Amino acid sequence: MREDEDWLYEIKPKGRLIDLNLKEIWRYRDLLVLFVKRDIVTVYKQTVLGPLWYLIQPLFTSVVFTLVFNTFANIDTGVVPPFLFNLAGVTLWNYFKECLSTSSTTFTANAGLFGKVYFPRFIVPASKVISGLFKYGIQMLIFVIFYAYFVFYKDAQIAPSYLVWLFPFCVINMALLGLGFGMILSSLTTKYRDLTILVSFGINLLMYLSAVMYPLSEAKIKSPAYAWIIEANPLAQTIELYRNVLLGADHIAFGGFITSFLISLIAFFVGLVVFNHTEKTFIDTV
Incomplete structure (x- = not known):
């Protein structure tokens, strides 16, 4: 090749601290779509119930939460039916859990692929977040069906808030949190494999500190000494706002959500x- 002839594409080491080359990611958009399709298809390709698993899990979890927390523990959800209250929280929590758990295994699960061919590594965790939207959409459809059931058949006095336009920001916030912490954990697990066990345990524990099955107001009443821990959790603030805008609320705290969104942006960057730094040398440690 002549010296004055330009290369079609040149692979260079990352020189910037934050290197999110959107132009390069767009060039590999077909690969991103392929990864998304793979993530969706492989979940139900060799299962009996297929995509119904996306529906069974949140429904079963919501029923259990309703029995344990609302029936036995007397958690008050106001005019909102307890099952619908729990289903809303579980639906958004499942999306965060999907983003975090799948992106946290990026390096260990794709070491063989990363060692053979070059492509923007960020595509892999990004595909997990996008494919998670498909599963979230299915569960959201079930929420809408039960919402209509309680409103038109059970005559529940609920309605979306005038701030329902904040709904997509709650989903984006969960995606940024899950992706940010997922990339950090993925980088750490290249050296410390036992962190994968801690992640699975920690996610289950974190759910109880994220106001998934109770409102923040009840946490202040039931346990005022420890309620500040839950209020400081950005997940709890997001889930609280998410439920309030979908099910209606007299008061919506913007301060907690704005703080949560800022934490999500910091976690993402x-x-x-950390992800860009680790991808340079991870193949030597995985």
């Missing part, structure tokens, strides 16, 4: 820095 920190995760991106």
